[in-house]
Amino acid sequence: MNTRRLGTTDFELTPIGLGCMQFSNVGAGGSFYAPTAQETVTDIVRTSMESGVNWFDTAEMYGHGHSERALTTALHELGVRPGEVTVATKWPPLGRSARSIGATVQDRIDALQGFPIDLHQIHMPWGSLSPISSQVEAMARLQSEGRIASIGVSSFSAKQMERSRAVLRSHGMSLASNQIQLSLLHREAERNGVLKTAREFGVTLIAFSPLRSGMLTGKFHDEPERLASVKPIRRLIGRFNRKELERTAPLIDELKAVAAAHGVTVSQIALAWLVTFYGDTVVAIPGASRPEQAAESAAAAEIKLSDMELNRLDEVSKSIARNTR
Numbered sequence: 001m002n003t004r005r006l007g008t009t010d011f012e013l014t015p016i017g018l019g020c021m022q023f024s025n026v027g028a029g030g031s032f033y034a035p036t037a038q039e040t041v042t043d044i045v046r047t048s049m050e051s052g053v054n055w056f057d058t059a060e061m062y063g064h065g066h067s068e069r070a071l072t073t074a075l076h077e078l079g080v081r082p083g084e085v086t087v088a089t090k091w092p093p094l095g096r097s098a099r100s101i102g103a104t105v106q107d108r109i110d111a112l113q114g115f116p117i118d119l120h121q122i123h124m125p126w127g128s129l130s131p132i133s134s135q136v137e138a139m140a141r142l143q144s145e146g147r148i149a150s151i152g153v154s155s156f157s158a159k160q161m162e163r164s165r166a167v168l169r170s171h172g173m174s175l176a177s178n179q180i181q182l183s184l185l186h187r188e189a190e191r192n193g194v195l196k197t198a199r200e201f202g203v204t205l206i207a208f209s210p211l212r213s214g215m216l217t218g219k220f221h222d223e224p225e226r227l228a229s230v231k232p233i234r235r236l237i238g239r240f241n242r243k244e245l246e247r248t249a250p251l252i253d254e255l256k257a258v259a260a261a262h263g264v265t266v267s268q269i270a271l272a273w274l275v276t277f278y279g280d281t282v283v284a285i286p287g288a289s290r291p292e293q294a295a296e297s298a299a300a301a302e303i304k305l306s307d308m309e310l311n312r313l314d315e316v317s318k319s320i321a322r323n324t325r
């Protein structure tokens with residue numbers, strides 16, 4: 001797999017990484033998916049790496065560190081050494097002051113079991129007792145102390161990105177990334193200035209829920225009875241209901257046509273579009289509940305879509321994504 005630079009850092013990321021919320025098992029992160037046994041986590045991580053993936057996105061919120069430990073346990077079991085892959089984690093601001101960024105970093109380092117924090121991200125722009133500028137200052141301190149290698153944010157608006165960047169620039173540092181929801185069904189970044197700002201400042205956009213939590217695989221359209229097995233919070237946030245299946249069907253039909261022409265799957269075309277259409281600014285972190293899903297997602301980075309295919313999917317998606325909010 002080719003690579004893309006993370007912001008203006010020295011990290012080179014494959015266009016497809018692995019999202020590790022699926023390894024949460026407990027807590028808020030664990031309420032979206034069924035628990036994943038360590039053996040399966042290791043299989044998923046092995047398959048991802050064998051398929052060319054070179055980086056992983058986890059977070060404290062994913063099971064209060066369970067995902068961080070499960071990921072790095074897998075990496076150790078596979079004989080991967082610290083520094084051979086890139087690891088991103090996140091600090092959750094909810095109910096906490098900026099001071100907690102420094103106070104909790106050792107917990108993150110411990111949970112990552114010897115793997116460095118290559119990218120530390122502010123998990124969301126809301127919920128903290130301190131302003132964003134203080135949170136970013138605290139992150140800058142950690143970077144200057146060498147405890148984290150680079151700084152990112154998540155779900156930040158264009159203005160919040162600009163403010164964060166200004167704080168970091170005053171320390172001679174840069175904002176590496178903004179992790180946002182982005183997919184063929186969620187394209188707010190094009191309208192709210194986030195994509196433009198990222199391009200202007202050389203900030204990488206990390207696309208989370210790139211398959212809209214599974215909706216863009218087409219499997220729920222093919223077998224609507226699967227909706228019943230989706231956990232309530234995922235059903236609510238991912239809009240897993242029959243009306244949404246109907247509304248998004250024209251896009252899935254278009255994805256199926258392109259997938260058939262390439263001899264690949266619907267989800268692979270959805271991911272290929274995402275990491276091609278926006279150029280090097282965007283990388284994606286599909287999650288996997290099973291190793292086969294990880295292999296499928298990783299292989300999507302190699303699919304070459306024609307301009308006609310990209311534009312046709314753009315058109316159909318725009319007419320549907322516009323109605324989303």
Ligand SMILES: NC(=O)c1ccc[n+]([C@@H]2O[C@H](COP(=O)([O-])OP(=O)(O)OC[C@H]3O[C@@H](n4cnc5c(N)ncnc54)[C@H](OP(=O)(O)O)[C@@H]3O)[C@@H](O)[C@H]2O)c1
Pocket residue numbers: 018019020021022033057058123154155179180207208209210211212213214215217219267285286287288289290292293294296297
């Ligand atoms: N920063 C944030 O606030 C934020 C928020 C959400 C997520 N994230 C990150 O983004 C990552 C991905 O987001 P996500 O988990 O919400 O959604 P996603 O990647 O769009 O969907 C992942 C789920 O889709 C299904 N799937 C994936 N590949 C498939 C395939 N080839 N065939 C059939 N089903 C397939 C699997 O679920 P089933 O098998 O159960 O159907 C899988 O767990 C997370 O792991 C996390 O790291 C970040």
